[in-house]
Amino acid sequence: MGKFHLGIDAQALDGATLAIVPGDPARVERIASLLDEPQFLAAQREFTIWRGKLAGQSIIVCSTGIGGPSTSIAVEELAQLGIRTFLRIGTTGAIQPDIAVGSIIVTTGSVRLDGASQHFAPLEFPAVADFECTEALVSASRALGVKPVIGVTASSDTFYPGQERYDTYSGRVVQRFQGSLKEWQAMGVLNYEMESATLLTMCASQGLKAGCVAGVVVNRTQQEIPDEAMLAQTEALAIKVVLGAAAELLKQSQ
Protein backbone atom coordinates (compact mmCIF):
# COMPACT_ATOMS: atom_id res chain seq x y z
CA MET A 1 0.00 0.00 0.00
CA GLY A 2 1.12 3.60 -0.56
CA LYS A 3 3.29 2.44 -3.43
CA PHE A 4 1.22 3.52 -6.41
CA HIS A 5 2.14 7.21 -6.39
CA LEU A 6 4.28 7.86 -3.33
CA GLY A 7 6.69 5.01 -3.99
CA ILE A 8 7.31 4.18 -0.33
CA ASP A 9 6.16 1.37 1.95
CA ALA A 10 5.13 1.40 5.62
CA GLN A 11 8.67 0.49 6.75
CA ALA A 12 9.95 3.78 5.34
CA LEU A 13 7.78 5.65 7.85
CA ASP A 14 9.75 4.23 10.82
CA GLY A 15 6.59 4.43 12.95
CA ALA A 16 5.70 8.01 11.98
CA THR A 17 2.05 8.91 12.45
CA LEU A 18 2.32 12.63 11.68
CA ALA A 19 3.01 14.21 8.29
CA ILE A 20 3.72 17.80 7.35
CA VAL A 21 2.21 18.39 3.92
CA PRO A 22 3.25 21.45 1.92
CA GLY A 23 2.00 21.97 -1.62
CA ASP A 24 5.37 22.76 -3.17
CA PRO A 25 7.84 19.83 -3.57
CA ALA A 26 10.74 22.29 -3.21
CA ARG A 27 9.53 23.15 0.29
CA VAL A 28 9.91 19.57 1.51
CA GLU A 29 13.70 19.57 1.81
CA ARG A 30 13.63 23.04 3.41
CA ILE A 31 11.36 21.65 6.13
CA ALA A 32 13.21 18.34 6.49
CA SER A 33 16.56 20.12 6.86
CA LEU A 34 15.25 21.58 10.13
CA LEU A 35 14.53 18.09 11.52
CA ASP A 36 17.01 15.74 13.18
CA GLU A 37 18.39 12.95 10.95
CA PRO A 38 16.69 14.14 7.73
CA GLN A 39 16.48 11.41 5.13
CA PHE A 40 15.26 11.55 1.55
CA LEU A 41 12.70 8.80 0.83
CA ALA A 42 11.25 9.28 -2.67
CA ALA A 43 10.28 11.77 -5.38
CA GLN A 44 7.65 10.84 -7.94
CA ARG A 45 5.54 13.34 -9.89
CA GLU A 46 4.55 16.11 -7.43
CA PHE A 47 5.22 13.95 -4.38
CA THR A 48 8.61 14.52 -2.76
CA ILE A 49 9.02 12.73 0.56
CA TRP A 50 11.54 13.05 3.37
CA ARG A 51 11.57 11.62 6.89
CA GLY A 52 13.19 13.16 9.93
CA LYS A 53 12.98 13.24 13.71
CA LEU A 54 11.23 15.81 15.85
CA ALA A 55 10.90 15.60 19.63
CA GLY A 56 12.61 12.19 19.32
CA GLN A 57 9.95 10.77 16.97
CA SER A 58 9.95 10.11 13.25
CA ILE A 59 7.76 12.33 11.11
CA ILE A 60 7.14 12.52 7.36
CA VAL A 61 7.28 15.57 5.12
CA CYS A 62 5.44 15.00 1.82
CA SER A 63 4.38 17.49 -0.84
CA THR A 64 0.82 17.34 -2.15
CA GLY A 65 1.28 19.30 -5.36
CA ILE A 66 -1.23 21.99 -6.24
CA GLY A 67 -4.95 21.35 -5.73
CA GLY A 68 -7.37 18.78 -4.41
CA PRO A 69 -6.87 15.76 -6.71
CA SER A 70 -3.15 15.32 -6.02
CA THR A 71 -3.68 16.21 -2.34
CA SER A 72 -6.27 13.45 -2.05
CA ILE A 73 -3.75 10.91 -3.41
CA ALA A 74 -1.01 11.97 -0.99
CA VAL A 75 -3.36 11.91 2.00
CA GLU A 76 -4.93 8.58 1.02
CA GLU A 77 -1.62 6.80 0.48
CA LEU A 78 -0.03 8.29 3.62
CA ALA A 79 -3.07 7.21 5.65
CA GLN A 80 -2.79 3.69 4.21
CA LEU A 81 0.82 3.64 5.44
CA GLY A 82 -0.08 4.74 8.99
CA ILE A 83 -0.20 8.57 9.05
CA ARG A 84 -3.04 9.84 11.24
CA THR A 85 -2.25 13.56 11.61
CA PHE A 86 -1.69 15.96 8.70
CA LEU A 87 -0.39 19.50 9.03
CA ARG A 88 -0.56 21.54 5.84
CA ILE A 89 1.86 24.44 5.47
CA GLY A 90 1.11 26.62 2.47
CA THR A 91 1.23 30.03 0.91
CA THR A 92 -1.92 32.07 0.48
CA GLY A 93 -3.54 35.23 -0.80
CA ALA A 94 -5.41 37.27 1.83
CA ILE A 95 -8.70 38.92 0.86
CA GLN A 96 -9.38 41.03 3.97
CA PRO A 97 -7.78 44.46 3.45
CA ASP A 98 -6.24 44.57 6.93
CA ILE A 99 -4.25 41.30 6.65
CA ALA A 100 -0.66 42.26 5.90
CA VAL A 101 1.67 40.33 3.63
CA GLY A 102 3.88 38.27 5.95
CA SER A 103 0.97 37.40 8.26
CA ILE A 104 0.27 33.86 9.39
CA ILE A 105 -3.21 32.43 8.84
CA VAL A 106 -4.49 29.39 10.74
CA THR A 107 -7.55 27.88 9.05
CA THR A 108 -10.43 26.71 11.22
CA GLY A 109 -12.54 25.60 8.27
CA SER A 110 -12.69 25.96 4.51
CA VAL A 111 -15.23 27.00 1.92
CA ARG A 112 -15.38 23.97 -0.37
CA LEU A 113 -14.71 25.47 -3.79
CA ASP A 114 -12.95 22.26 -4.82
CA GLY A 115 -14.29 19.15 -6.49
CA ALA A 116 -12.16 16.46 -4.84
CA SER A 117 -13.67 16.86 -1.36
CA GLN A 118 -17.07 15.86 -2.79
CA HIS A 119 -15.58 12.47 -3.62
CA PHE A 120 -15.23 11.92 0.13
CA ALA A 121 -18.27 13.63 1.70
CA PRO A 122 -21.29 15.55 0.40
CA LEU A 123 -21.18 19.36 0.37
CA GLU A 124 -23.27 19.53 3.55
CA PHE A 125 -20.29 18.07 5.45
CA PRO A 126 -17.97 20.79 6.82
CA ALA A 127 -14.31 21.09 5.83
CA VAL A 128 -13.34 21.63 9.43
CA ALA A 129 -9.89 21.49 11.02
CA ASP A 130 -9.10 19.27 14.00
CA PHE A 131 -9.30 21.31 17.21
CA GLU A 132 -6.02 20.07 18.70
CA CYS A 133 -4.11 20.67 15.47
CA THR A 134 -5.54 24.18 15.27
CA GLU A 135 -4.69 24.86 18.92
CA ALA A 136 -1.13 23.63 18.34
CA LEU A 137 -0.71 25.88 15.27
CA VAL A 138 -2.05 28.89 17.17
CA SER A 139 0.14 28.30 20.22
CA ALA A 140 3.23 27.64 18.05
CA SER A 141 2.62 30.98 16.30
CA ARG A 142 2.28 32.79 19.63
CA ALA A 143 5.43 31.10 20.94
CA LEU A 144 7.26 32.71 18.00
CA GLY A 145 5.82 36.11 18.92
CA VAL A 146 3.38 36.02 16.01
CA LYS A 147 -0.32 36.82 16.37
CA PRO A 148 -1.94 34.52 13.83
CA VAL A 149 -5.10 35.43 11.96
CA ILE A 150 -7.52 32.60 12.68
CA GLY A 151 -10.61 31.75 10.68
CA VAL A 152 -12.22 30.57 7.47
CA THR A 153 -10.35 30.00 4.20
CA ALA A 154 -11.76 29.78 0.69
CA SER A 155 -10.19 26.75 -0.96
CA SER A 156 -10.48 26.67 -4.72
CA ASP A 157 -9.70 24.13 -7.44
CA THR A 158 -8.40 26.89 -9.66
CA PHE A 159 -5.95 29.69 -8.98
CA TYR A 160 -7.42 32.05 -11.60
CA PRO A 161 -11.24 31.91 -12.07
CA GLY A 162 -12.00 30.25 -8.72
CA GLN A 163 -10.09 33.02 -6.95
CA GLU A 164 -11.67 35.61 -9.26
CA ARG A 165 -8.58 36.76 -11.09
CA TYR A 166 -9.17 38.84 -14.22
CA ASP A 167 -5.48 39.33 -15.14
CA THR A 168 -5.66 36.24 -17.36
CA TYR A 169 -5.42 35.31 -21.04
CA SER A 170 -9.17 35.65 -21.58
CA GLY A 171 -9.78 38.28 -18.91
CA ARG A 172 -13.02 36.47 -18.24
CA VAL A 173 -14.31 34.80 -15.07
CA VAL A 174 -17.22 32.37 -15.33
CA GLN A 175 -20.46 33.82 -13.95
CA ARG A 176 -20.46 31.57 -10.89
CA PHE A 177 -17.35 33.31 -9.55
CA GLN A 178 -18.05 36.89 -10.63
CA GLY A 179 -18.34 38.98 -7.47
CA SER A 180 -17.37 35.98 -5.31
CA LEU A 181 -14.25 37.59 -3.80
CA LYS A 182 -16.35 40.47 -2.43
CA GLU A 183 -18.97 38.04 -1.19
CA TRP A 184 -16.41 35.90 0.71
CA GLN A 185 -14.90 39.11 2.08
CA ALA A 186 -18.32 40.21 3.38
CA MET A 187 -18.69 36.85 5.10
CA GLY A 188 -15.35 37.34 6.86
CA VAL A 189 -13.41 34.77 4.85
CA LEU A 190 -9.72 35.48 5.30
CA ASN A 191 -7.90 34.05 2.32
CA TYR A 192 -7.64 31.88 -0.77
CA GLU A 193 -5.60 28.74 -1.23
CA MET A 194 -6.12 25.43 -3.02
CA GLU A 195 -5.77 22.32 -0.86
CA SER A 196 -7.38 22.81 2.56
CA ALA A 197 -10.96 21.96 1.48
CA THR A 198 -9.88 18.55 0.26
CA LEU A 199 -7.49 17.86 3.13
CA LEU A 200 -9.88 18.96 5.88
CA THR A 201 -12.93 17.20 4.44
CA MET A 202 -11.02 13.96 3.86
CA CYS A 203 -9.61 13.99 7.37
CA ALA A 204 -12.70 15.15 9.27
CA SER A 205 -14.86 12.54 7.52
CA GLN A 206 -12.46 9.63 8.01
CA GLY A 207 -11.29 9.93 11.62
CA LEU A 208 -7.98 11.58 10.70
CA LYS A 209 -6.67 14.83 12.18
CA ALA A 210 -5.67 17.83 10.11
CA GLY A 211 -4.71 21.45 10.54
CA CYS A 212 -3.62 24.16 8.11
CA VAL A 213 -1.28 27.10 8.40
CA ALA A 214 -0.34 29.48 5.60
CA GLY A 215 1.91 32.46 5.07
CA VAL A 216 0.30 35.44 3.34
CA VAL A 217 2.31 36.18 0.17
CA VAL A 218 -0.14 38.62 -1.45
CA ASN A 219 -3.10 40.68 -0.33
CA ARG A 220 -5.58 40.53 -3.19
CA THR A 221 -7.03 43.92 -2.30
CA GLN A 222 -3.60 45.48 -2.88
CA GLN A 223 -1.44 43.43 -5.25
CA GLU A 224 -1.45 40.30 -7.42
CA ILE A 225 2.25 39.42 -7.68
CA PRO A 226 4.27 38.48 -4.59
CA ASP A 227 7.60 40.05 -3.74
CA GLU A 228 10.13 37.18 -3.93
CA ALA A 229 12.09 38.12 -0.80
CA MET A 230 8.91 38.60 1.20
CA LEU A 231 7.60 35.27 -0.06
CA ALA A 232 10.73 33.42 1.13
CA GLN A 233 10.58 35.16 4.51
CA THR A 234 6.88 34.39 4.97
CA GLU A 235 7.30 30.76 3.95
CA ALA A 236 10.19 30.41 6.42
CA LEU A 237 8.02 31.76 9.23
CA ALA A 238 5.12 29.43 8.38
CA ILE A 239 7.58 26.51 8.38
CA LYS A 240 8.70 27.46 11.91
CA VAL A 241 5.05 27.54 13.00
CA VAL A 242 4.23 24.14 11.55
CA LEU A 243 7.34 22.57 13.11
CA GLY A 244 6.44 24.08 16.50
CA ALA A 245 2.92 22.70 16.20
CA ALA A 246 4.15 19.27 15.14
CA ALA A 247 6.54 19.14 18.12
CA GLU A 248 3.69 20.09 20.46
CA LEU A 249 1.35 17.43 19.04
CA LEU A 250 4.08 14.78 19.27
CA LYS A 251 4.74 15.65 22.92
CA GLN A 252 1.01 15.45 23.68
CA SER A 253 0.85 11.99 22.09
CA GLN A 254 3.65 10.54 24.26
Ligand SMILES: O=P(O)(O)O[C@H]1O[C@H](CO)[C@@H](O)[C@H]1O
Ligand atom coordinates in the same frame (compact mmCIF):
# COMPACT_ATOMS: atom_id res chain seq x y z
O1 LIG B 1 2.30 27.14 -1.40
P1 LIG B 1 1.34 25.99 -1.57
O2 LIG B 1 1.37 25.03 -0.43
O3 LIG B 1 1.51 25.29 -2.89
O4 LIG B 1 -0.13 26.64 -1.54
C1 LIG B 1 -0.65 27.63 -2.40
O5 LIG B 1 0.16 27.96 -3.52
C2 LIG B 1 -0.32 27.31 -4.72
C3 LIG B 1 -0.75 28.35 -5.72
O6 LIG B 1 0.26 29.22 -6.03
C4 LIG B 1 -1.49 26.45 -4.26
O7 LIG B 1 -1.03 25.16 -3.99
C5 LIG B 1 -1.95 27.18 -3.03
O8 LIG B 1 -2.74 26.45 -2.14
Ligand SMILES: O=c1cc[nH]c(=O)[nH]1
Ligand atom coordinates in the same frame (compact mmCIF):
# COMPACT_ATOMS: atom_id res chain seq x y z
O1 LIG C 1 -3.46 34.28 -4.02
C1 LIG C 1 -2.98 33.17 -3.77
C2 LIG C 1 -1.65 33.04 -3.30
C3 LIG C 1 -1.17 31.77 -3.06
N1 LIG C 1 -1.97 30.71 -3.29
C4 LIG C 1 -3.23 30.83 -3.73
O2 LIG C 1 -3.91 29.83 -3.94
N2 LIG C 1 -3.70 32.06 -3.95
